[in-house]
Amino acid sequence: MVKRIGGRMRKSRQKLSKNIRQRGKIKISxxxxxxxxxxxxxxxxxxxxxxxxxxxRFHGKTGxxxxxxxxxxxxxxxxxxxxKTVVVHPVHLKRVS
Numbered sequence: 901m902v903k904r905i906g907g908r909m910r911k912s913r914q915k916l917s918k919n920i921r922q923r924g925k926i927k928i929s930x931x932x933x934x935x936x937x938x939x940x941x942x943x944x945x946x947x948x949x950x951x952x953x954x955x956x957r958f959h960g961k962t963g964x965x966x967x968x969x970x971x972x973x974x975x976x977x978x979x980x981x982x983x984k985t986v987v988v989h990p991v992h993l994k995r996v997s
Contacts, residue, residue, distance in 0.1 A: 916947035933990040952989025
């Protein structure tokens with residue numbers, strides 16, 4: 901057997917890079933966002949904060965908030981034909997109308 905090389909952040913340099921104008925401190929309002937059940941959200945990772953970050957295969961996907969779990973939210977997304985539930989911190993979520 902061949903040993904797997906790399907972890908969950910492997911090959912993510914382009915995905916997690918920020919624009920020069922977006923670098924610096926993270927806004928406190930992003931941390932304190934509140935979502936209700938049924939809200940549509942987009943998964944957009946905040947690279948400076950790794951806690952509560954989803955697996956990067958789901959980067960850019962949209963889904964619906966099903967419930968709150970602690971500080972994080974459960975988001976139901978569609979991955980090809982399957983429906984999956986991802987637990988995400990609110991700093992990695994953007995509201996979609």
